[in-house]
Amino acid sequence: MQSVQEQAPPTAEDRDEIVLSARDIKVAFGDQVVLDGLSLDIHRGEILGFVGASGAGKSVLLRAVLELVPKQGGTIKLFGTDVSEASDAERLRIDMRLGVLFQQGALFSALTVMENVQVPMREYLDLPGKLMDELAMLKVELVGLPPEAARKYPSELSGGMIKRAALARALALDPDIVFLDEPTSGLDPISAAEFDELVVKLRDTMGLTVYMVTHDLDSLFTACDRIAVLGKKRVLVEGTVDDMLKSEEPWVKAYFRGKRARQLDLATRAQP
């Protein structure tokens, strides 16, 4: 397994590599069609922010990418391999290159932080206990938690620490891409900003690719390289923050130039 220290930051050429490619995705639950004709690419080393109205289907897309819900149509390729056609061995190799932080952190409450971080290691790797302890401590340190946090249970941690611990677990196998589902929800603005800084630092130092579902305008403006907006069951608009600020699509306009955005003094960026 490659250690964090050995990984290089992404070069311009790396960024040409498409890590995740979704084409013409359709997902329905009975009569309710949630996604239809959705296409999206994520490049290596990019932080993509994924937004959309509540209930639009952001989590459903994430679950479809991870094959946790079935899709009725379309193709999802991870690292160039069509996940539906991958052999068990290919699927295992792909799974080992993914890290996921679900909403609410979803740590196991009966396990300490260190044991939580070791869950993916136990599932996918066969390592001696001492080495797993050392690797888990490296992850704890990497996400900015104090060493003593490793022995604590989730109930003994603050909301910000839980998010960091969940991120440490998502990074347990040194993934190439992490999927973060509303990572800063429930955090105070300072903790949220620190979390965003951490994500950018990990991208810069490890070359991590980040897919971040978020409602947090601060995260979108400060951490994300590109934003994709989910609406009408597909990706309605995608581009940079400046593209969002220029968009005349009603939902995008209301979201990025509405009252909340004005309070953050972001809408001034929309002026030519």
Ligand SMILES: Nc1ncnc2c1ncn2[C@@H]1O[C@H](COP(=O)(O)OP(=O)(O)OP(=O)(O)O)[C@@H](O)[C@H]1O
């Ligand atoms: N397993 C499921 N079975 C049936 N319907 C589902 C299932 N999962 C999601 N849905 C429905 O799909 C729609 C999209 O849900 P989803 O959780 O993806 O929204 P979202 O965009 O992530 O919303 P939010 O921003 O509020 O988290 C909702 O109408 C939801 O009820």
